[in-house]
Structures are given as C-alpha cells and as structure tokens.
Amino acid sequence: MLRDFTLTDFVAEVASSAPAPGGGSVAALAGAQGCALLGMAARLTMGRKKYAAMEAEMARLLEFASERQVRLLQLVDEDTVGFKEVMAALTLPKDTDEEQTLRRAELEKATLQAARVPLETAGLCLEGLRRLPGLLSGGNQNALSDMGVAALSLRTGLEGALYNVQINALGLKSREEKERLLQECAVMRAEGRKLSETVEAEILSRLG
Helix, strand or coil: CHHHCCHHHHHHHHHCCCCCCCHHHHHHHHHHHHHHHHHHHHHHHCCCHHHHHHHHHHHHHHHHHHHHHHHHHHHHHHHHHHHHHHHHHHCCCCCCHHHHHHHHHHHHHHHHHHHHHHHHHHHHHHHHHHHHHHHHHHCCHHHHHHHHHHHHHHHHHHHHHHHHHHHHHCCCCCHHHHHHHHHHHHHHHHHHHHHHHHHHHHHHHHHC
C-alpha cells in the first residue's frame, strides 16, 4: 500500500511515469499531514498549566485529528485504486452493442467512484480547517507556525482534492451527478478559502 511506503519511495513513485499515484493521492497525504499537525498542536497544549482551561477541548481536537489522519492516509490508496478502476473500464471490449452498453455503465460507475474519493478527502480537509480558529485562540502559541503549516496543508489537500473531483465529474454522462458534484466543489472551495485566509491573516498578525 502507498501509505506504507517510505517518504523517499512515495515521492519517487509520484515522480515516475506512471499516471498514479497522482494529484488525488498527494492531496490526501497533504490533508493527513495537516491533521497530524493539528494533533501535535493539541498535544503541545495539553498538560500545561497555562492552558489548563483548554484541556478538554484539546483532548477532543486530538481525537478528531487522529481519526481523520488515519482516514486520509487510507484515501491516499483509495484514490489510486479509483483511477485504476476507470482505466480498467476503458479497456473493456466495445465491439457489439451489448459490450458498448456494459462498457458505458462500468465507466460511469468507476468515474463516479473516482470523484467520490477526492470529495471525501476534500470534506475531511475542510473539517480540519474549521478547527483551526479554535486552536489558534486557545492553543499553545509556541506552535503558531505549526498551526500555519497545518492550515496550508489542509487547504492544499482541499483544493487538490476538488480539482480531482472536477476532472472526474467532467467525464460523467449524468448531467445531474455532474452538476451536483460541481456545486459541492464550489461551496466547499469558498468556505475553505475563507477559513484559510482568516487563519493566515491571524497568524501573520501575531508573527509581526
């Protein structure tokens, strides 16, 4: 599985001529790293007298971040699997009317699933971004730069995943599914950008 690769091997695999893993898997990894930084900031806040009032909230954040980190790492693999299933559908025979009908159905199903995987990635990254304002206001300020990198990683994961939803949506025959996916992308992108820009402005103001 990709998530079990060393960093060196994973980067080399992405850089290879193989079409997968690609942007979708990289986006999921970025999101996982963002959640890992949320968890780190929570741990750096917990157990410190200065932040005693935030103990329970940080414990909840740590649980939240850990769960999503695990799921996003799974999505690193699932995104590549989804791409390969689309490629497999494209190789199905199409000599007869029956074969063409089956091929179209299988391709539509695989393409829709290939869009749903990065849509989940985007949703998890957005959830992480939603937690950052609370972390900024109550978390250990010595981890301020780490919170900033968490925000950047989560935004990268979000935006990258949405690109992958959109490119798969373009391949769908169902106009209804295509429009639904594109609308979800627009809503999530707008919220994610607003959150990340707010967080960035706050961090930069504190860093002087």
